[in-house]
Amino acid sequence: MGRILLICRLAVRDLRRRPAEAALLLVAMTSATATLTLALALQGVTGQPYQSTREATAGTDVVASVAAPPSGGQPADLAALKALARAPGVAGHSGPFPYTQAPLEVNGITASAWAQGRDTAAATVDQPKLTEGSWVRDGGVVVEAAFAQALGVGAGDRITLDGRSFEVAGVAVTASVPPYPKVCFAPCRFGAASEAAENTSQPGPEGGPEGGPESGPESGPEGGPESGPPPGARERVALGPGGLIWLTEADVRGLVPTARSLAYVMNMKMADPAAAPAFVSARWSREFATPALASWQDILYGHARVAEWKQTTMMLASWLLGLLALASIAVLVGGRMADQLHRVGLLKAVGGTPGLVAAVLLAEHLAVALLATVTGLVAGRLAAPLLTDPGAGLLGRADAVPLTLNAIALVTAAALGIAAVATFVPAIRAARTSTVRALADAPRPPRRTAWLIAISARLPVPLLLGLRLAARRPRRAALGLAAVAVSVTGIVAALSTEAHRYAEKAPGDDPRTALSQALSLMVILLVAQAAVNAICISWATALDATRSSALARALGATPAQVSAGLAAAQVLPALAGALLGIAGGIGLAEIFDDDPVTVPPLWQLLAVVLGCAVAVTALTALPARISARRPAGEILQTELT
Amino acid sequence: MKIANEALLSTHGLRMHYGRGSGLVRAVDGVELAAAAGEALAVMGPSGSGKSTLLHLLGGLQRPSAGEVWLAGRRIDGLSEKALARLRRQTIGFVFQAFHLMDELTAAENVELPALLAGRSPRTARRRAAELLERVGLADRTGHLPSALSGGERQRVAIARALVNEPLIVLADEPTGSLDSAATVEVLRLLDSLRTAGQTLVVVTHDARVAAVADRLISMRDGAFVEETRLSLDSGGRLGERLGALTGLEG
DSSP, X not given: OHHXXXXXXXXXXXXXXXXXXXXXXXXXXXHHHHHHHHHHXXXXXTHHHHHHHHHHTTOOSEEEEEOOOTTSSSOXXXXXXXXXXXXXXXXXXXXXXXXXXXXXXXXXXXXXXXXXXXXXXXXXXXXXXXXXXXXXXXXXEEEEHHHHHHHTOOTTOEEXXXXXXXXXXXEEEOSSSOSXXXXXXXXXXXXXXXXXXXXXXXXXXXXXXXXXXXXXXXXXXXXXXXXXXXXXXXXXXXXXXXXEEXXXXXXXXXXXXXXXXXXXXXXXXXXXXXXHHHHHXXXXXXXXXXXEEEEHHHHHHHHHHHHHXXXXXXXXXXXXXXXXHHHHHHHHHHHHHHHHHHHHHHHHHTTOOHHHHHHHXXXXXXXXXXXXXXXXXXXXXXXXXXXXXXXXXXXXXXXXXXXXXXXXXXXXXXXXXXXXXHHHHHHHHHHHSOHHHHHHTOOOOOOOOHHHHHXXXXXXXXHHHHHHHHHHOHHHHHHHHHHHHHHHHHHHHHHHHHHHHHHTOOSSSOGGGGGHHHHHHHHHHHHHHHHHHHHHHHHHHHHHXXXXXXHHHHTTOOHHHHHHHHHHHHHHHHHHHHHHHHHHHHHHHHHHOSSOOOOOOHHHHHHHHHHHHHHHHHHHHHHHHHHHHSOHHHHHHHHHO | OOOTTSEEEEEEEEEEEESOGGGOEEEEEEEEEEEETTOEEEEEOOTTSSHHHHHHHHTTSSOOSEEEEEETTEEOTTOOHHHHHHHHHHHEEEEOTTOOOOTTSOHHHHHHHHHHHXXXXXXXXXXXXXXXXXXXXOGGGTTOOGGGSOHHHHHHHHHHHHHTTXXXXXXXXXXXXXXXXXXXXXXXXXXXXXXHTTOEEEEEESOGGXXXXXXXXXXXXXXXXXXXXXXXXXXXXXXXXXXXXXXXXHO
């Protein structure tokens, strides 16, 4: 007990002696724990708003739609659709409602709209819930809320549909379609059954296993629905990302040249909503004339993909930040050991065992880790609502983000693990240092890298000094390189994803760009963490290079050359790390994004590399300047005494 | 490069004070110094008398609180850090008590470093380093790291490094302070050979044996010069006797 108390007392005293270092460690670890908390808190949040919307709209369990064959001449098989309403397990339905796809123009934006004809009376299944204005009337349309937000329209505005002017009577939400711009009716097919069939390349109901919402449709915000030619107005409108509007049936019929080209949709209620995926899977067909089916679980998955993607981003960010925190701690501990060798020697000289020395260091960092766990949990919990907005397409907001005991345990374990792993090696090395050497405070001898020394002789003085400085401490240079590589990996992955999103951006204010929130947060945290890391490495390098820099000045190097050399010692590994990070980031985007990766524009990649060089130079400038301002004679004299 | 018949290095009213009030320390206090080209000057005094600080002021490693430092006809105490660095690179060679060799560089790499800093080509720098290491008797140790060299050998490497850019003056701070007797003799022989070759030398030391190398001996106490002794002009013979005695110490 006495030993534990002693360790705690020594650890607390040491932390108090170095508040700045403790604060840097705390920041580094908190960003990792907060991001991990965010990732864990985002699990399953979209389910709540979707369920609320389903309840408020008498939500459908299965959406069935059928379009006219592309060959023309034949109308849509309305009988097949009506037959579904009599299928076993179907408890009720609304429709069939006619629909077509038409170009919608408003505010200088042209988008593709699925125009669905509705009764002016409320439907028993899937009656969209108005959030603004009134329900459809002749000449008055209701725009789905996410679509309305993307187009920037509200009740009272006017839109042009296929050249005809309509007034926006209202704005409403529905649980029967995936979020804009992934709205999909026949001939577009989506859902788990569709994906299963795609994977097995065996069309037809027997083509794939029974799907569920967890297996994921292609129609999520990241994937595109299977598409075919649009019904009705397909010659006039290129099928692209589209939104949903409701009109009166008469108005829809007015949009098509002939009623034979109309498509139809029916919303069905199942006796057992959980059986909807099985119902859909059993009737799935690639045949054009056969109704396309989607279960409510498929639609929920489409909404959940947004939150899932944010969660993946945060989880990835927490891993990257954890790695960066690991590097920061390793550098700080390494630098500290060099600085504290004398103290270690004193501890050992008065009877402290190597175990005690290691235990004190470990206790310090575990204490910081515990504090970082608390601050990270609180910060993550507070920040979670910023990322749980379900978007305009669903009602309400996610309830209080759950923070389970499991999540708390996981965050705590991650923080303690990072601290233990990063501290273990330097602590053991310090503990094993001979007492005499430690008391003499002899610095750790630098590494010699002969080939680098030979190459550097041919370079200008700042690069000569920088390369040799970096070569003196290859482990530190490797940590710096790794830290920049990790940061740039995250940044480039974010840029790749953004580039992809903008490449296939839907007309108007694409709600998927809201995903940028998560990406921006990840980038900000990575940059902040990388800055902390660069500061740690710069200070450690500047401290370590004090004598050699003073000697270089005594031998004729100018302060500017020495400062530039110190910066070069950081920038050279940083540049290598940035290049590695670019490759890593594109690879990461490829792994985590369902769609083929889009390489960010060259100027963005160059900006990342140059930004790294400038940032590292700037962060190195202060310690380098401070080091260069101290008279060389004084430093060399101090070294002697 | 020699500047004959005039003071190559001189100071006027040179002062270096630290602290203030009752804590004021006069490390160097009104020093007047003049060293001619080719002259070997020894500054002796006990520890804390201000010798090393004086040497740092002479070499532009520290700025004085007051007074003037002139080197090769140019006042250097007010020069910018950049100009001072260029001056040190071209005009001054330093030898430190603690050697201050780069641990990760071999003897040859240590010696060639100032030449590389001065912009010489790697080939020229390496050739010059090899010549100097041969001159200091370390031709067979060029590829050794400092950790593999004895104290005397390290100091000889440091002396070779001080000479690599053919400086006008070599400033040596306690060059034998960290050496045993045998190594001290090695270094004294080398310093004497430099003096004989006409190299201007300023050596600060608290070791009376080092004075054998000098043409002139200045005693320093509490930051000020207290006594000056001009040693025999026939320094070769006198030094030979002294070195003979020192060689006796070796045995």
